[in-house]
Structure formats: C-alpha cells, structure tokens
Amino acid sequence: QFVLTQPPSVSAAPGEKVTISCSGRFSNIGNNYVSWFQQLPGTAPRLLIYDNNKRHSGIPDRFSGSKSGTSATLDISGLQTADEADFYCGAWDSTLNAVVFGGGTKLTVL
Amino acid sequence: QVQLLESGPGLVKPSETLSLSCNVSGVSISGDSWSWIRQSPGKGLEWIGYLYYTGSINYNPSLKARATISADKSQNQFSLTLRSVTAVDSAVYYCARALRGQLLRLDPWGQGTLVTVSS
Numbered sequence: 001q002f003v004l005t006q007p008p009s010v011s012a013a014p015g016e017k018v019t020i021s022c023s024g025r026f027s028n029i030g031n032n033y034v035s036w037f038q039q040l041p042g043t044a045p046r047l048l049i050y051d052n053n054k055r056h057s058g059i060p061d062r063f064s065g066s067k068s069g070t071s072a073t074l075d076i077s078g079l080q081t082a083d084e085a086d087f088y089c090g091a092w093d094s095t096l097n098a099v100v101f102g103g104g105t106k107l108t109v110l
Numbered sequence: 111q112v113q114l115l116e117s118g119p120g121l122v123k124p125s126e127t128l129s130l131s132c133n134v135s136g137v138s139i140s141g142d143s144w145s146w147i148r149q150s151p152g153k154g155l156e157w158i159g160y161l162y163y164t165g166s167i168n169y170n171p172s173l174k175a176r177a178t179i180s181a182d183k184s185q186n187q188f189s190l191t192l193r194s195v196t197a198v199d200s201a202v203y204y205c206a207r208a209l210r211g212q213l214l215r216l217d218p219w220g221q222g223t224l225v226t227v228s229s
Contacts, residue, residue, distance in 0.1 A: 002154055035214035037155075044204055044219040045155065056217060088155055090214050098170045099145075099157035099213055 003028060004089055004102035011108040017077040020105045022089030024070050028100055032092040034072040036065055039086045039104075048087075049074065081109045112136040114205050114220035122199075122227050128192040132205030132220060139186050143208040145216060146179060146190045148201040156201075161188055163211055200227045 005023040012018040022034065036049040047056040049065035052072065064075045072089055089102040118130035132144070146158040159169040159179045167179050178191040192199060202222040209215040 033212075033214060035216070037216070044222050045216075046219065047215065047217040050212065050215040056215075090155070090157075092213055096171065097168075098172070099160075101155040101157065103154045 002103040003093060003096070003100035004091065006087075006089060006102035006105045008103070009106045009108065011110055012079055013110050014079050014081060016079050017075060018079060018107065020074040020076075020087050020089075020107070022072040022074070022102050024072075024091060024093075024100075026070055027095035028070075028091040028093040029067065029072055030070040031094055034065065034067055034089055034091045036063075036072075036074045037088045037090065039088065041085070045088060076107070079109050083107060084109050112207060112218055114207065114218060116203060116205050116220045116223040118203075118223055118225065120224055120226060122195055122225060123229050124196055124227055125194055128190075128195050128199065128225055128227075130190045130203055130205075130223060130225070131187050132189070133185070133187045134207075135186070137207075138183075139181055139188055140183055143211045143213075144181075144188050145206045145208050145213070147204045147206060147216075147219075149204070149222075150198075150201045153201075158190065158192075158203075160208060160213060195227045197227050199225070201225060 033051045037045040039045040052067040053065045062078045086104045093100045113135045115133045144161045176193045181188045204222045206216040206219040
C-alpha cells in the first residue's frame with residue numbers, strides 16, 4: 001500500500017535506543033534523499049532529519065539518520081516518554097515522479 | 111517566525127470541489143516553495159503537490175487530474191482545489207513550506223484542517 005515500508009510499531013524502555021527502518025527501492029531511497037518526520041498525538045508532523053542524516057534546526061542529537069542502499073534508518077537514543085509518537089520516512093520517487101512516504105511507525109516508550 | 115494556517119470548509123459534498131487556502135506569515139511566499147500533504151483518518155501521509163518558488167507546480171500523478179495549486183502573492187497565501195471529491199478524499203489537509211526549495215525539507219507545517227466528504 002505504501003511505497004516505503006516501515007514497521008508498524010517499535011517499543012523500548014526510557015533511556016534505551018530504538019531503530020526505525022524504512023525500506024524502498026532504487027527509484028526512491030536508493031537514488032534520492034530521505035527525510036524523517038515525527039508526529040506527536042493530535043499534532044502536525046514536524047521535520048526531524050533531511051538529506052538522509054542532517055538534523056533539522058532545534059532537533060536534539062539523540063535523533064540521527066542514515067542511509068544504505070535502498071534502506072534508511074532513524075535512530076533515537078536516550079528515549080524519553082515524550083518521544084512517543086508516529087514517525088514517517090519520505091523520499092522522492094524518480095519513477096513515480098512523486099514524493100512518497102512510509103506508512104508510519106508508532107513508537108511506544110514503555 | 112514562519113507560520114502557516116489552513117482554512118476552508120470542513121464538509122464537502124461528494125462530486126463537488128474542495129477549496130483550501132494556506133495563509134503564510136513571517137515570510138513572503140515568493141521567496142520559497144510550498145507543499146500540500148494530506149492524511150486520512152488513522153492513516154499515513156500522502157503528498158498532493160508542490161509550488162516551486164519559480165512558479166512551476168508539481169502534482170502527485172494520482173491526483174494531478176483533479177488538483178490545482180495556485181498562489182495569491184497579494185494575500186501571501188497559496189491554495190488547493192480538488193475537484194470531483196469522493197469519500198476517499200476525506201482527510202486532514204496540511205500545508206507546509208519546502209525549505210530552500212527542497213521537496214522533503216518540509217518545515218514548518220500548518221496545524222492541518224479536517225475535511226469530510228459526505229452528503
């Protein structure tokens with residue numbers, strides 16, 4: 001259903017580290033930049049990471065992004081309960097000529 | 111501080127036209143690029159289109175036949191028109207700035223406006 005594939009949910013304890021994956025193909029992640037967005041409950045998404053690994057202004061260094069081949073990863077370290085949110089990856093798809101998003105990953109901080 | 115605020119009717123009848131505006135404050139729309147994105151209830155994000163600072167516009171091919179994005183520089187706002195709507199067009203519609211003209215460098219976002227398509 002979604003061009004980019006994310007796990008529906010991840011969970012970890014406060015203080016721990018969690019990794020959220022985003023899998024695509026050459027036409028999107030493999031050949032274009034990836035961004036990551038956080039959507040807190042009841043709010044609009046906000047930009048966390050752009051150009052695969054650049055933190056947006058004001059985003060703490062607990063959040064980091066990386067890309068390898070046709071997959072991208074968002075790492076969140078030192079988890080806080082306030083980090084509980086839905087996370088989305090996005091990229092341009094050169095075949096579809098469209099911005100595509102993943103289906104989102106719900107982070108639960110236990 | 112750049113702020114975006116969507117406005118428009120919350121209820122649209124099937125087969126009619128949805129019209130939304132995004133009012134921008136804190137920066138001139140002429141100097142940057144802008145996007146519309148929507149999110150169906152409980153679902154993920156769907157990109158609608160992009161107004162580049164040069165004036166060119168790029169649409170999601172799945173919506174291109176029905177969508178029109180335009181700018182009103184005198185009002186410092188840009189708009190979305192979506193024709194022949196059906197229930198699947200019910201969603202929260204967001205506008206966002208594409209920083210430095212980069213499609214995926216979306217910040218800030220408006221708060222979103224919920225549109226329901228129903229008779």
